Amino acid sequence: xxxxxxxxxxxxxxxxxxxxxxxxxxxxxxxxxxxxxxxxxxxxxxxxxxxxxxxxxxxxxxxxxxxxxxxxxxxxxxxxxxxxxxxxxxxxxxxxxxxxxxxxxxxxxxxxxxxxxxxxxxxxxxxxxxxxxxxxxxxxxxxxxxxxxxxxxxxxxxxxxxxxxxxxxxxxxxxxxxxxxxxxxxxxxxxxxxxxxxxxxxxxxxxxxxxxxxxxxxxxxxxxxxxxxxxxxxxxxxxxxxxxxxxxxxxxxxxxxxxxxxxxxxxxxxxxxxxxxxxxxxxxxxxxxxxxxxxxxxxxxxxxxxxxxxxxxxxxxxxxxxxxxxxxxxxxxxxxxxxxxxxxxxxxxxxxxxxxxxxxxxxxxxxxxxxxxxxxxxxxxxxxxxxxxxxxxxxxxxxxxxxxxxxxxxxxxxxxxxxxxxxx
Numbered sequence: 001x002x003x004x005x006x007x008x009x010x011x012x013x014x015x016x017x018x019x020x021x022x023x024x025x026x027x028x029x030x031x032x033x034x035x036x037x038x039x040x041x042x043x044x045x046x047x048x049x050x051x052x053x054x055x056x057x058x059x060x061x062x063x064x065x066x067x068x069x070x071x072x073x074x075x076x077x078x079x080x081x082x083x084x085x086x087x088x089x090x091x092x093x094x095x096x097x098x099x100x101x102x103x104x105x106x107x108x109x110x111x112x113x114x115x116x117x118x119x120x121x122x123x124x125x126x127x128x129x130x131x132x133x134x135x136x137x138x139x140x141x142x143x144x145x146x147x148x149x150x151x152x153x154x155x156x157x158x159x160x161x162x163x164x165x166x167x168x169x170x171x172x173x174x175x176x177x178x179x180x181x182x183x184x185x186x187x188x189x190x191x192x193x194x195x196x197x198x199x200x201x202x203x204x205x206x207x208x209x210x211x212x213x214x215x216x217x218x219x220x221x222x223x224x225x226x227x228x229x230x231x232x233x234x235x236x237x238x239x240x241x242x243x244x245x246x247x248x249x250x251x252x253x254x255x256x257x258x259x260x261x262x263x264x265x266x267x268x269x270x271x272x273x274x275x276x277x278x279x280x281x282x283x284x285x286x287x288x289x290x291x292x293x294x295x296x297x298x299x300x301x302x303x304x305x306x307x308x309x310x311x312x313x314x315x316x317x318x319x320x321x322x323x324x325x326x327x328x329x330x331x332x333x334x335x336x337x338x339x340x341x342x343x344x345x346x347x348x349x350x351x352x353x354x355x356x357x358x359x360x361x362x363x364x365x366x367x368x369x370x371x372x373x374x375x376x377x378x379x380x381x382x383x384x385x386x387x388x389x390x391x392x393x394x395x396x397x398x399x400x401x402x403x404x405x406x407x408x409x410x411x412x413x414x415x416x417x418x419x420x421x422x423x424x
Contacts, residue, residue: 001212001365002108003380004037004101017111020327022120033104040097047090054083106215110362112327113299113336119326125339126326131310132319135345135401143346144396145277147403148174151423154278166267166282173423177398177410178285180417181391182260185287185312189258189388192308194289197259199238202229207241210367212333212359222264231264235288236385243292244367247378253371254301255292258388260285278392279351286390291383294371295361298382299336302358305386306338309354312389315413318397319343321350335360342393346400351393356386399423 007014011030018026057080064073117126148154153174159167170178186196208214208230213221222231232238239259248255263286289308293301306322313320325337334357341350361380364370370378402409407424415421 001105001362002111003361003365004033004105008034008037014111018108020112020116020118021109021330022328023109029104029107033101033108036097036101036104040094040101043090043094043097047087047094050083050087050090054080054087057083106209109216109332110335110359112330112334113358113360115324116330116336117324117326120328121326122329124326125323125329128322128324128338129310130319130321131314132317132343134319134343137345137400137403141346141400141403143277144344144399147399147408148277151408153177153423156277164282166280168278168281173418173420174395176418176420177395177414177423178391180414181389181394182285182287183417184414185388186258186260188312188315189287189289192256194256194258197235197239197242197257199232199235199242199259199261201232201238201261201264202227203232203237203241204229206244207237210241210244211237211363212366213237216332220266222266232261233265234263234286234385234387235259235261236290239288239290240292240363240383240385241367243369246369248292248369248371248381250294250371250373253292253294253381254297255290257290258287259290260287262286263390278396281392284390284392287388288385289388290385292369293382293384295379295382298358298360298384302336302338302356302384305356305384305388306340309340309356309386309388313340313342313353315411316394316398317411317413318394318401320353331355331357333357333359333362335362342397344393344397344400346403347396351397353393353397354387354389357384359383359385 002014007030011034015026015030057076061073061076061080064076117124119125151173153171155169155171158169162169190196202224205214205228208221213233217233221233224231239257243255262283264283267280267282289305291301291305310320310322320340320342323339323341325339330337337355337357339352340354341352344351360382363383364380369381369383371381373379398411399408402411407422410418410421410423
């Protein structure tokens with residue numbers, strides 16, 4: 001959530017930044033917000049003056065009675081009573097204005113960093129780095145949805161029978177490959193200084209609001225109506241919410257956490273020709289890295305996180321590229337996002353496998369996540385997170401890029417985890 005003081009003091013800058021994210025009716029929304037803010041401050045000022053006058057009268061009444069000025073005391077009592085009634089009306093009006101202001105404020109996305117390129121869609125994202133050679137598989141290469149049937153390692157029909165579309169069943173070496181990737185990613189995160197967290201996979205409404213999934217992505221989340229809980233779309237949500245309403249000391253920073261969880265996304269209306277097989281699922285496994293940083297360190301941390309994810313892809317021997325997302329393709333809460341895409345040889349297309357983002361103070365403001373500066377004043381921290389990594393498209397690329405006439409070769413770094421070097 002944006003800070004109101006910043007919007008008030010940098011109105012034109014805010015509107016320009018909202019345009020970069022293609023936020024509709026930026027001028028009207030900001031004007032509405034500032035009008036509500038002015039009315040709220042006026043109401044607060046009037047309430048403060050009313051309460052101050054009532055308090056002064058309460059002090060005066062005793063003195064008037066003591067001095068025998070009964071008539072004046074009765075007048076003061078009557079005025080004090082009237083002021084208390086007025087204050088109740090003003091308090092209700094103030095609460096209403098505060099709620100209206102909050103309702104508008106949460107509709108504003110985070111402002112993009114100055115380095116974010118202009119653009120409306122994925123076609124406008126900026127490729128900032130590429131690594132590895134595009135595999136040449138030959139005419140007999142097949143996509144992963146055919147490979148998984150050939151080697152009987154993932155079964156979509158069984159998943160559909162048990163649950164529905166987008167919930168595959170992993171079998172045999174397919175299940176072992178999943179487990180190997182998870183353990184590899186967690187081991188790498190630990191070696192990089194991340195503390196492993198195993199969080200709940202159900203969250204309450206406050207947690208969804210804290211990281212920005214609510215109210216923006218409510219329709220994309222699975223909801224347990226009886227208990228009013230949401231299935232997590234990513235481990236970012238519960239891990240970041242560990243620090244909701246927390247004040248951290250600078251000496252405890254940075255906070256570096258990593259967690260493996262299943263992730264659940266409704267992906268309503270997302271099915272089509274380019275989302276076959278493992279390309280898009282309703283349930284999938286992912287290891288997430290989350291950092292909490294001092295504001296002056298967050299962008300160097302973002303670069304470090306991006307390089308860390310690239311290191312994982314290099315160890316998996318996958319060709320990849322790094323994209324800086326344009327304003328129109330960024331997430332609601334992000335100030336700057338890098339996407340990592342791997343090349344899927346049989347599909348002959350790039351598949352996103354990781355997003356690494358800096359949210360600056362946007363989430364921290366919702367979470368009330370702060371630190372004490374050198375003057376012992378509380379200031380908002382910066383939050384960051386990234387996929388390190390999401391499994392489905394990694395598995396798809398490993399299967400496709402490493403297919404041979406003898407079977408599917410397992411990357412060397414995974415073989416100590418899988419205990420086999422081929423799927424055949």
